[in-house]
Structures are given as C-alpha cells and as structure tokens.
Amino acid sequence: MSSDNDLHDQMIHFDPYGKKLGMWLFLFTEFLLFGGLFVVYAVYRSMNPEGFHLGSAELDLTVGAINTVFLLTSSLTVALSITALQKGNSKLAINLIMITILFAFAFMFNKYYEWTMKFEHGLFPGMEHFNELPVGEKQFFNLYFMMTGLHALHVIIGAILLLVVAWGIKKGTVNQKRYIYLENGGLYWHLVDVIWIYLFPLFYLII
C-alpha cells in the first residue's frame, strides 16, 4: 500500500516526458534563431557568390575539419554517457561527460586560435583591412563572426549545463531511474553539434 503511494507520488511530481517536450520546444526556438541567420546567409551568398568564395578561401579548412571531428566525438561521448547511466554505471557516465567537456575546451581553443588569426589579418568587421574588402567578402566575414560566435557561446553554455548534470549524477539526483536531465543536457549538446554540421560546409567548403 505505502509503496503504491510512493510510486503514485513519483508519478505526480516527476514528469520526464513533460520535461523532454519542454526541452524540445526550447530547441525549436534555438533552431529558428540560427535559422534566421542561415536565411540571411542564403540571400547574401546568392547575391555575392564571388565574395563568399574569396572569404571562404581565407578560412583554415584543417582547423574546421578538426573541430568537426571534436564536436562529433563529443556528441558520441554524451550519447554513451546516457547509455552508461541507463545501465546504472554512473561513474562511467560522469567520466564520459568530463571527456565531452574536454572536447568542448579543445573546440574553443581552436576557435580562439582561428579568430586570433583573423584579427591579425584585420578581418574583423570594422578593422582597416576589412573595410577595404569587396562587399560580398564583408558580408561573409560579418556572418562568419556572428554565426560562429553565437555557436561558440552555445558550446560554452552546453558545457556548463553538462557540468551541472555531472554534479547531479555525483550527488545522486540524476540516476538510473531519473536520467531526464542528462538526456536534456545531451539534447542541447546535440543541437550545438547539428548547427556546426551545417556551419562547417557553408563556411569552410565553398569552391
């Protein structure tokens, strides 16, 4: 009887499906936020294909490709940590989240290196060299800094979210039965990955 009541209480107070739907609704707003920028990108690029071609040639394909591998692998480690927690191996789950956060740092380090190079070449909007560029290349670098910058901000937020979830696993509030917070943290991280999946070819791979 009492155990039935406990179960009943849990059903009322804990609603993982509702939490997941809420997370997805939030992801839709994120998707449309970046979607708006992709629309701007599509219009500018169709107006100035030459400028986008020149701008893309300035980017370092190797760094972009390495960052793609970093993000894809970090998505794997998050997915694996969910599997680990579902199987009750919370220690492995925490370690996999920590590896994910390490990849986030590695990604940000590469971004820092890339942006520093662009600053040195005077390609940041408003700099002397930037001001002399043709209009299409200006549009390219405006969007490059806006979109990769906004994406990098999401990488930082995602890493913090995952750190909070890892802390929850350590404390036991996130566990084998209640892993929705890890799932939601993972959903956010995968969204960051999906956005990069589009950013990479659209900025680095223009012929």
Added chain:
Amino acid sequence: MSEEHSEHIVSYKFNILVWIDLLIFTFITIEIAQFDFQALTVVIALIVATIKTLLVGAYFMHLKFENRFLQSVVVGVFLLFIAVLILLFSDYLY
C-alpha cells in the same frame, strides 16, 4: 506508439557505429568539395549535412525511439523552416 518515457537503451556499440558513419560523411563532404559541380556543390554539401543531422537526430537524440507526436512536431518545425526558405527564394529570385 508508446505513451511512456523512452526506455529504449541504445547500446554502446551502436552509438559508436553511428559516430563512425558521421566521420565517414564528414570525410565525404570534404572530398566532394574539392571538385566544382557549380550550383550543385552547395546542394550536395547540404544533402550530406542533412544525412548527418538525421543520424544525430534519430540515434543520438533518440528521436527514433520517441512517440509519434514528438517525432511529428520535430519534422514539422524542420519543414516549416524549409517552407520559409522556399517562399523567400520564390519571392526575390524571380
């Protein structure tokens, strides 16, 4: 269609297979970009990116194991965005 929270456990091995697929598609998209297919280049890049997104969505984000309602809403938002792109280009390309 199940009413309950997704209890499906994706095995370690399967997750790793998805990851290997994602790496292969990344390699493909970089290699293909070395050739010039004119206007098709960006279309091919977007198709490969969308295949990668489907892999991440279906398996890493567990959408394949969610109920029909959540699946439809996610697909609906994706289609909404594509509709925005089509309307936009139909407006000022002609």
